[in-house]
Amino acid sequence: MSCILQVEKLVKHFGTVEAVNGVSFTIERGTCFGLLGPNGAGKTTTVEMMEGILPSTSGSIQYKGAPADETFRDEAGIMFQETSLQEFIQVGETLELFSRFYSHTRPLDELIERCALGEYLDRDVRKLSGGQRQRLLLAIALVNDPEIVFLDEPTTGLDPQARRNFWQLVNDIKQEQKTLVLTTHYMEEAYELCDEIAIMDHGRIIAQGSPRALLKKHFDNSVILLPANEVPETLDQDPRLKLHRMNGQVEILSEDVNATIDLLMAQRIPLTHLQIRSRTLEDLFLELTGRGLRS
């Protein structure tokens, strides 16, 4: 595999705000690269520097081995976290407008069908629902049949159904060997779509790898959940159990589930409501940053 985008020691300061503090990574052609992080982590800033929208304070970005130039803008598809489109222009006209900016474009009919926009072609862009709007913005990002697609939090604000549909669209794009750069707050989304994930916080990358590799590296344990009122507080200090209480539940981290359950039974704790789950990226994130992703 060859590398399509290379980011090195990228830094961006807004006055005294150090939004991005020296991030480096490479993105392989045909993969989906995910930037994960809480609000204000520096995801949008990083992505917008890669897109050539924001100038960097220092560091380098290479597209196909050279600094981005006009060909980059012709070959990249971009979906911003927030975009406003020209008013009084309809959906179909907007697609037409953007398609005329590029030297190479995808047939609009196919794009319209794929993004399920057929019903709304004559509608003013201001009168779309959130999900319809996201699909239009995605269609605009794809209008030039891009080699690399940047999606900045594309599913924020969508209902679960719409989010799944959107994932399907993104998966279709992946099938075409396009390179994707995605930022998100949603772990399931990163897990579902990304081949490589970089977790960002305070402008730095604090962990990177494939979703599986990340989990494997950081976790070889599971979580056992019990209702808090069924676990006496005397157990909180028990050195054999890594136990903490939250939201009316008790979470016990366990490397050996059988041994832990034996121990709980010996303490005569009712296990009727016991749940076991393997640890997720969400847990990883909590552990790495010490805070919740969506809080």
Add this chain to the structure above:
Amino acid sequence: MRFKRFIAVLSARNLEFIRDRSALSWNIVLPVLIVFGFAFAFTTSSQDLFKVGVYDQQKQAPTVEAFLKLKHIQFITVEALETAITKVERHQLDMLLDSSSGSYWINDSSANGYMLEQLLKRPGDTTLNKQTVTGDAIRYVDWLIPGVLGMNIMFSSLFGVGYVIVRYRKNGVLKRLKATPLTAFEFLSAQVVSRLWLIVAVTSLVYAGTDLLVGFRMYGSYLSLLLVLVLGTFSMICLSLIVAARLSNEETANGILNLVSWPMMMLSGVWFSLEGSPDIIQQLALIFPLTHMIQAARAIMIDGDGLLQVTDHILILIIMSVVFMTIGARSFKWE
């Protein structure tokens, strides 16, 4: 510059303008209403003062001496006979008197001229030499039309381009365009051309409409008028590019545009002639492109001047356009 991209932005902007009903009607209805209102306000109140142009006041023939002492007549010294005669033709002067030779000119359709003639002529006096000219009165509305058209063009140029670009920048439309291969030059020229031809179209419509309603004088060539209006429009659109180059706050843009447009509206001679105002005001007015456009348009419409006679204004408008455009385009930022 890719022509395809330019055309794409141009047609999108045109669609936006045409569909934005409120802006469209404001652009068309307002000037028609102004002209219509003034046409009625001023047809009823004709000036009650007699105006007599006096040529060569040094030597006064004895017969006119008494006449020149009459009260309630405004005597205006004129320098050139030719232009003064034209003023009699247009009822801007009720009478023209060459005080040394005793020749006088009146318009045969002017009641004021007839009254003055009765005052001037003594029975049996043969030293006076009567000359008659013909022509219809230039009403205030004839004079006002170029001003109102100019004012409308000015507001449309400044706000239609400057304010709109700032709004695009504020709500992120420009940022989205920046992410495409579209260049700033393609984008800006599309904005300029779109507004330019829309203004020409709207102005022609307003011109035709007001002409139909009140009917006004046009002594010059339509082509010359068109050229002057296009140049004037272009220069003011370029001026607004400077305002729009960096700002991303609509309120600030609005304030600055008002700061530019109001003095222009007051001082460029839209409503009243600057001829009587202090020299300093007249000089100051010359820094505004609107002044040059209106003065040239009036010269063409009312005096029937050709392009050659308004070359000064045309040259100044061209220079202003180039300067404004260079500053505006150089300092433009998408964000």
